[in-house]
Amino acid sequence: MVNENVTVVIGADRGIGRAIFDGLRNAVSDDGTSDVVVGLGDEIDFADPSAVAASFAEIATRGTINRVVFCFIDESAFTPAPIIEMDEAAWDAAGERSLRAALITFQEVHRNIADGGRVVLVLPTVGAVGVADLVPLCSAVEGVRVMAKAVARRWGARSITVNTIEVELSAFILGDEPVGDRVLPAVATLGASALPAGSATQDVVGLIDMLSTDAGGALTGALLVADRGTVMQP
Amino acid sequence: MTKLLDGRVILVTGAAAGVGRGVAVAMAEAGAIVGIGVRRPENAVDVADEVAAAGGTPVLLRCDVTDGAQSAAAIAELMATYGRLDALVHNAVSNRSSEPTDFENASLELWEEHASVTVRATWRLAVQAYPHLKASRGALLLMTSPAGIEGSAPLPFYSAVKASQRGFVRALAREWGPDGIRVNSVAPLAISPALENLQATDPERVKRIESLVPLGRLGDPRTDIGPPSVFLCSDEARYVTGQTLVVSGGRFTSL
Numbered sequence: 001m002v003n004e005n006v007t008v009v010i011g012a013d014r015g016i017g018r019a020i021f022d023g024l025r026n027a028v029s030d031d032g033t034s035d036v037v038v039g040l041g042d043e044i045d046f047a048d049p050s051a052v053a054a055s056f057a058e059i060a061t062r063g064t065i066n067r068v069v070f071c072f073i074d075e076s077a078f079t080p081a082p083i084i085e086m087d088e089a090a091w092d093a094a095g096e097r098s099l100r101a102a103l104i105t106f107q108e109v110h111r112n113i114a115d116g117g118r119v120v121l122v123l124p125t126v127g128a129v130g131v132a133d134l135v136p137l138c139s140a141v142e143g144v145r146v147m148a149k150a151v152a153r154r155w156g157a158r159s160i161t162v163n164t165i166e167v168e169l170s171a172f173i174l175g176d177e178p179v180g181d182r183v184l185p186a187v188a189t190l191g192a193s194a195l196p197a198g199s200a201t202q203d204v205v206g207l208i209d210m211l212s213t214d215a216g217g218a219l220t221g222a223l224l225v226a227d228r229g230t231v232m233q234p
Numbered sequence: 235m236t237k238l239l240d241g242r243v244i245l246v247t248g249a250a251a252g253v254g255r256g257v258a259v260a261m262a263e264a265g266a267i268v269g270i271g272v273r274r275p276e277n278a279v280d281v282a283d284e285v286a287a288a289g290g291t292p293v294l295l296r297c298d299v300t301d302g303a304q305s306a307a308a309i310a311e312l313m314a315t316y317g318r319l320d321a322l323v324h325n326a327v328s329n330r331s332s333e334p335t336d337f338e339n340a341s342l343e344l345w346e347e348h349a350s351v352t353v354r355a356t357w358r359l360a361v362q363a364y365p366h367l368k369a370s371r372g373a374l375l376l377m378t379s380p381a382g383i384e385g386s387a388p389l390p391f392y393s394a395v396k397a398s399q400r401g402f403v404r405a406l407a408r409e410w411g412p413d414g415i416r417v418n419s420v421a422p423l424a425i426s427p428a429l430e431n432l433q434a435t436d437p438e439r440v441k442r443i444e445s446l447v448p449l450g451r452l453g454d455p456r457t458d459i460g461p462p463s464v465f466l467c468s469d470e471a472r473y474v475t476g477q478t479l480v481v482s483g484g485r486f487t488s489l
Binding site: 153 | 302337338339340342345349353354356357358360361364382383384385386387389390391393394395396397398399400401402403404405406407408409411476
């Protein structure tokens with residue numbers, strides 16, 4: 001078992017993280033490769049260094065960690081609220097906690113990932129466009145995204161790549177789940193997507209696969225916006 | 235002749251030195267009443283003198299931005315004395331902001347030093363200033379950094395917290411636009427106390443940094459970073475919100 005390649009999906013219990021976890025796991029069984037896909041979700045407090053360290057230590061016994069997909073944003077960040085109505089605890093939960101979780105997780109990834117490994121963050125596009133009543137979420141997303149860029153520069157000497165894929169907020173929250181009765185935060189965008197609608201999960205899993213190829217090894221610190229041409233950042 | 239900020243009341247945090255001091259003096263040159271927010275007012279009398287000499291009205295305020303009571307009191311003092319707040323410039327950063335950080339082994343305590351000043355205080359100051367900025371249809375200006383855009387390898391914590399300010403600006407500009415409050419940021423490349431120390435200890439390294447700047451030098455806080463900051467706090471920028479203005483002598487062109 002220790003010779004197996006392991007992919008770890010952080011934030012695998014819901015939304016896009018869950019969908020990516022399922023997609024990568026299915027891909028393993030479809031093509032007959034022996035990669036192990038491990039999901040870390042609500043059972044872990046990602047803002048607790050000892051809990052994250054213990055989880056990675058356990059995963060490392062299953063094989064070589066050569067790919068990590070980070071999709072974690074604290075759930076409280078998705079509840080819209082004006083900042084003037086927040087107390088410090090609410091601000092922390094909706095914004096700063098996700099930043100700490102990213103920091104702690106990246107530190108543990110560095111200790112456990114193999115040289116040449118691939119780290120992919122999946123985040124919502126809200127940080128790029130800004131959304132009223134989601135200020136802590138937008139702050140956290142931009143902070144995490146640029147933290148990853150700094151990490152990409154630091155880990156390049158080990159040939160570890162760190163890239164970010166951004167998807168629309170609804171896709172991030174829902175993944176492959178139907179919206180049902182859930183009320184999603186309103187996001188002002190630059191308009192409709194240029195391309196016809198499709199599965200954000202398939203789009204993202206395809207990009208993760210691309211980033212995992214030899215050719216993908218030339219990309220690091222990059223931002224890939226998988227929103228079918230909605231934001232089109234300048 | 236009317237100046238851009240005549241009679242406007244502006245609080246600048248972290249105004250004891252570096253960019254904050256330069257911006258405070260530039261605001262004074264533009265005619266503002268300048269709240270000089272510092273942790274130790276007794277050590278910033280020279281800043282007040284410089285603000286006065288530049289034509290502004292200095293108000294020295296004790297304002298450790300990690301202490302919500304202090305920042306609230308600083309704003310309250312300006313309101314009690316002048317009855318208005320037209321802009322808040324949050325420039326303060328952790329004392330350790332320019333220290334290279336061993337990201338992979340750094341402690342949460344160090345992260346907290348950065349986050350408390352740059353992330354949490356940004357939120358808290360904005361909330362405390364909100365009713366006054368709404369009344370004046372004023373401006374919130376955050377001094378971020380090119381590091382928060384490029385992702386600096388030696389300054390990963392600083393990069394992350396400064397980037398969070400850009401997300402904050404974009405979102406809050408949309409949230410407060412209907413109230414007439416503009417929210418912007420400036421990403422300066424300028425001479426800082428840390429760079430002044432470096433100039434004394436390793437002048438060749440400073441020369442190498444300067445060689446990367448198309449305009450051939452590091453920015454002066456007062457004359458290079460100050461005027462764009464004045465602009466963003468003035469009525470001349472009445473239709474500008476949600477933006478980051480990179481003021482770096484052309485050092486960063488791909489951000």
